[in-house]
Structure formats: structure tokens, C-alpha cells
Amino acid sequence: VPRTINVGELIDRARDHDPRAIARLISLVEDASPELREVAAALAPHTGRAMVIGLTGSPGVGKSTSTSGLVSAFRAAGHRVGVLAVDPSSPFSGGALLGDRVRMQEHATDPDVFIRSMATRGHLGGLSWATPQALRVLDAAGFDVVLIETVGVGQSEVEIVSLADTTLVLVAPGMGDGIQAAKAGILEVADIFVVNKADRDGADQAIRELKHMVSLGRREQEGPSWRQPVVRTIAARGEGLTDVVEAIEAHRTWMAEHGELERRRTARASAEVEAIALAQLRDRMGDLRGGDALAQYAKQVMAGELDPYAAADALVAGLADATAG
Numbered sequence: 523v524p525r526t527i528n529v530g531e532l533i534d535r536a537r538d539h540d541p542r543a544i545a546r547l548i549s550l551v552e553d554a555s556p557e558l559r560e561v562a563a564a565l566a567p568h569t570g571r572a573m574v575i576g577l578t579g580s581p582g583v584g585k586s587t588s589t590s591g592l593v594s595a596f597r598a599a600g601h602r603v604g605v606l607a608v609d610p611s612s613p614f615s616g617g618a619l620l621g622d623r624v625r626m627q628e629h630a631t632d633p634d635v636f637i638r639s640m641a642t643r644g645h646l647g648g649l650s651w652a653t654p655q656a657l658r659v660l661d662a663a664g665f666d667v668v669l670i671e672t673v674g675v676g677q678s679e680v681e682i683v684s685l686a687d688t689t690l691v692l693v694a695p696g697m698g699d700g701i702q703a704a705k706a707g708i709l710e711v712a713d714i715f716v717v718n719k720a721d722r723d724g725a726d727q728a729i730r731e732l733k734h735m736v737s738l739g740r741r742e743q744e745g746p747s748w749r750q751p752v753v754r755t756i757a758a759r760g761e762g763l764t765d766v767v768e769a770i771e772a773h774r775t776w777m778a779e780h781g782e783l784e785r786r787r788t789a790r791a792s793a794e795v796e797a798i799a800l801a802q803l804r805d806r807m808g809d810l811r812g813g814d815a816l817a818q819y820a821k822q823v824m825a826g827e828l829d830p831y832a833a834a835d836a837l838v839a840g841l842a843d844a845t846a847g
């Protein structure tokens with residue numbers, strides 16, 4: 523017998539800062555439970571307040587250590603802080619990943635900090651699906667700041683940009699990260715560069731290279747643009763993190779002055795709606811003619827009886843008919 527869930531009560535408890543209610547709500551949205559729609563509708567009026575900060579970068583660059591340091595900095599300023607550690611390569615979710623548990627342990631007993639690890643492998647659309655919903659839960663639960671950590675692999679750093687108000691790209695000296703960043707198009711996604719592990723050789727060179735790349739990038743832009751600062755940190759010793767917080771605040775001020783925050787948040791909402799709509803279309807396509815429509819068209823395309831465009835047209839027309847009928 524499935525347990526009945528009182529969504530309204532859960533949300534009230536989450537807004538009263540009950541960590542178990544918050545965790546439960548995130549599980550509900552993450553598992554795409556039957557209550558998902560009710561949860562989403564009940565959260566909506568309480569969202570839009572949190573400052574969302576994304577951290578991305580290569581494995582081991584120091585994202586979790588930096589996140590933990592930023593949590594301390596924001597707590598010292600009196601903010602409540604939520605953390606989502608998103609691992610696009612892992613199918614395991616729920617509790618904190620082992621490394622994160624160690625790195626963020628100092629906050630484990632702070633009731634004004636909530637840390638959650640999420641796995642997105644296996645979710646259609648990866649980050650674009652589950653993470654925004656979890657973000658809405660934390661936003662509605664009254665966290666002033668939400669930090670989203672994600673490993674920079676493939677699409678994920680691009681996706682994080684549609685989620686975050688401000689994106690930090692972390693690099694470390696000697697990892698060839700600066701060059702990698704340029705290649706992977708990370709230059710465009712970064713609002714702030716952080717050269718972490720500055721206690722190691724090559725930090726000055728990495729900073730010089732990044733500053734040079736930033737100045738080259740700016741020449742190609744028209745209109746007022748944000749000059750991406752390059753901040754030096756030694757996250758393991760807590761050094762430089764107040765500079766990171768200052769850079770985040772400067773970026774926020776700049777965005778407010780240029781209408782950029784609203785533009786980004788609208789783009790975020792748009793991507794969210796689009797992802798849900800596309801998932802629905804895909805579901806309906808799968809249901810069409812008892813789930814056989816696509817397979818039948820595929821056979822006809824394979825046999826040369828139909829071209830793929832005509833098959834797609836027929837499939838879409840079938841969807842429209844099914845909706846009308």
C-alpha cells in the first residue's frame with residue numbers, strides 16, 4: 523500500500539527549515555513521483571528568491587573544498603545556504619558522496635546548511651531535468667544562497683549555466699586547465715575564473731593565461747560586457763574565498779544594472795518548460811499506436827519506402843491527431 527503524502531504539510535515543514543522534509547521533497551521531484559506536479563505547483567509561489575551560484579571544473583580541481591569554504595563565508599554573512607553536488611557520471615543519489623561528506627563535514631550539524639548529492643546519469647536530459655526541480659525546493663525552503671557543484675564533463679558545464687545566476691569555473695595550475703577551458707568553450711560559460719591550488723607551481727602562469735584569454739574574448743564582444751575576473755585561491759586553507767564572494771557580489775550588481783539577472787532567469791525558466799514539454803512529447807510518441815508507431819516508420823525508412831523527413835512528418839501528424847482525438 524503506497525503511503526499517502528501530504529504535500530502541503532511537507533512544504534510547510536520545509537519552509538520551517540525541517541531538513542527531513544526538504545530531503546523528502548527533493549526525493550519526490552527527483553524520482554518523478556506521482557506527487558511531482560502537486561509539489562511543483564505548491565512550490566511555485568515561494569520561488570525566485572535564492573541566489574544561485576554554479577561551480578564547475580575538472581575532477582579534483584577543488585570544487586567541494588571551495589564550496590565548503592563558500593558555505594562558511596556566506597554563513598558568516600548570515601545567509602542560509604543550500605548545496606547541490608551534482609555528479610553526472612554516477613547513478614547513485616541521495617546521501618552525500620564520500621568525498622563530499624569529508625569535505626563538507628564541518629557544516630553537517632549546522633541547521634542553516636543543507637547539502638545534497640544528486641546523480642543525473644539515467645535521467646533523460648541529465649542536469650536539465652532533475653536539478654532545476656531540486657533547486658526550486660531549496661529556493662522555496664528559504665535558502666538565500668544555493669551552490670551547485672558539478673564536474674565539468676561534456677554538456678554539464680553548459681547546462682549549469684542555464685541554472686545558475688553566476689557561474690564559477692575552477693582551474694588548477696599545471697593541469698593544462700586553462701587551455702582545456704578554452705577548447706571546451708568554458709570561456710563563454712564562466713562569469714568568474716578561480717585559479718585554485720595557488721600553493722602549487724604555475725599558478726601565476728595560469729592566471730596570466732586566463733587574463734589574456736579574457737582580454738582576447740572581450741575584443742570580440744559588442745556592447746557592455748562583464749569582464750570575467752580571475753581570482754586566486756587556496757581553498758584547502760580557506761585563502762582567497764572572500765575575494766570569490768566579492769567577485770560574486772560584483773557580478774550580481776553588474777547583472778542587476780544591465781537587466782542580465784532577469785534575462786538569465788527567463789532563459790532558465792524557458793529551458794525548464796521546454797525540457798518538460800519535450801519529455802512529454804517523447805512519452806506520447808512512445809505511446810502512439812500502442813508504442814509501435816516509431817518502430818513501424820523506422821522499418822519503412824530502412825526498407826527505402828519512406829524518407830526520414832516524411833516519416834517524422836507522419837509521426838508528428840499522428841501526435842497531433844492523437845491529441846485532437
Ligand SMILES: Nc1nc2c(ncn2[C@@H]2O[C@H](COP(=O)(O)OP(=O)(O)OP(=O)(O)O)[C@@H](O)[C@H]2O)c(=O)[nH]1
Nearest residue numbers: 580581582583584585586587673718719756757758
Ligand atoms: N594543494 C592544494 N590542494 C587542494 C586545494 N584545494 C583542494 N585541494 C585538494 O584537492 C583534492 C580534491 O579536492 P575536492 O574539493 O574534492 O575537488 P573536487 O573538484 O570537488 O573533486 P570532484 O568532485 O571529485 O571532481 C582534495 O584532496 C583537496 O584537499 C588547494 O588549494 N591546494
Ligand SMILES: [Mg+2]
Nearest residue numbers: 585586621622
Ligand atoms: Mg567534489
